[in-house]
Amino acid sequence: MTAAGTDERAFQALTQKISKARGLSCESYKDKCLKRRIGVRMRARGVHTYDDYSRLLDSDAREYQELLDALTINVTKFFRNLETWDALQPHLRRLGAAQPDLRIWSAGCASGEEPYTIAVLVLDTLGEAAGGRAIIDATDIDRLSLERTREAKYPDAAFTEMPAQLKLRYFRDDQPLPLVRELVHVRAHDLMRERPPRPPYHLIVCRNVVIYFERQAQERLFQVFVDALAPGGVLLLGKVETLFGPARERLRLVDPRERIYTKPPPA
Ligand SMILES: C[S@@+](CC[C@H](N)C(=O)[O-])C[C@H]1O[C@@H](n2cnc3c(N)ncnc32)[C@H](O)[C@@H]1O
Structure with missing residues (x-):
């Protein structure tokens, strides 16, 4: 050999x-x-x-x-790719108006900047009262990342893309305020082996995660996401990843740049 x-x-x-x-x-x-x-x-x-x-x-x-x-490569930031979150806002408004409760899943959340970004966006877009009816499941396979998410103390470098007024309103001493933290439920979860924590979700955000998986594993995971979405729900993959395989047939692409997809209601 x-x-x-x-x-x-x-x-x-x-x-x-x-x-x-x-x-x-x-x-x-x-x-x-x-x-x-x-x-x-x-x-x-x-x-x-x-x-x-x-x-x-x-x-x-x-x-x-x-x-x-x-x-487990866990590079992340608050409001990473700011324009992606701008693009998500109208969808969040629609979901907020249509759903009495909002269930959201940040899959592969690393040290928590992504789920706390979503929490800030929910509060800022839908009003602080909406916090009472939103749940954000923040999951990752990496124990250390989850500890950091729970601790929620962040260095200056984590904030470089976050609009200053949002940081001022929702953070104190580089930590998210309790009204932000209360929305986020942290738990260990392996996307390759486990079922989604508590479907159905109205919004699933999974960015910069599936890129590390083999094609077949990606295809399987996309099907899991579509199954876990409520009708009318939104999948946000962001700039790097694209939906393909049978899951692609089941969702409607509504933003090709930011890879935002919606699940049509059953015919
Ligand atoms: C680059 S970070 C992405 C963080 C965030 N989503 C973002 O875009 O800023 C990738 C994350 O995926 C997680 N990850 C890798 N394999 C995973 C798996 N099988 N199940 C759950 N999370 C996984 C890693 O631990 C890491 O925290």
């Missing part, structure tokens, strides 16, 4: 082991993405082969957590 072939075999053995031992569905992620992130950990630990790294995982239990943190 060539060196490259041996390397590939060792890589497959390593990812199977991670999936089995830690329940992370490595097979759902793109190999390129896994190799890049595992490489980061191998360099950090001064290890040169996948076999040696596999042995290190056996001997150092903490390395699994380090690896999981490296595999």
Whole structure:
């Protein structure tokens, strides 16, 4: 077997082991993405082969957590891509007028900037009374990210895209006010393995997450999202990801730039 072939075999053995031992569905992620992130950990630990790294995982239990943190890329910001949130506003107004309760899911929420952005948008667009009838499920696979979401203390860099007047109105000392935090329900959730936390949702936001998944896994997840949407509900994928496969047939594209889709009511 060539060196490259041996390397590939060792890589497959390593990812199977991670999936089995830690329940992370490595097979759902793109190999390129896994190799890049595992490489980061191998360099950090001064290890040169996948076999040696596999042995290190056996001997150092903490390395699994380090690896999981490296595999889950959790870059985010408040109002990341501001124009996306501007585009969502009319849909939020429509949903707010039509629904007595608003159920929202921020899937792959990282350290919480996205669900708190949605909470601010709900309060600012629909009025503070709307806070009482909105629930935002903020989910992620990464334990550290969820701790940060619960703690909700943010560095200046998290606010660079957030309109100053909204920060002034809804934050104190770089933390969201209680009326913002109350809307957000944080929980651990693996998009590859678990069912949606509490469907049906009127709005699902999933941005910069499915890009790391293999095509088949993306297709499966899109179907899960469409099933979890209430009729008239909205799916926001943002600039980076595009809906495809059978799920595409079931939704109407209403904003091609920001990839906003709605679910038509049953005929
Ligand atoms: C780049 S962040 C996106 C954060 C936010 N949605 C945004 O666009 O600013 C990607 C997030 O997806 C999460 N993620 C990756 N695989 C996941 C899975 N199988 N289930 C749930 N979350 C996952 C990562 O932990 C990470 O926090």
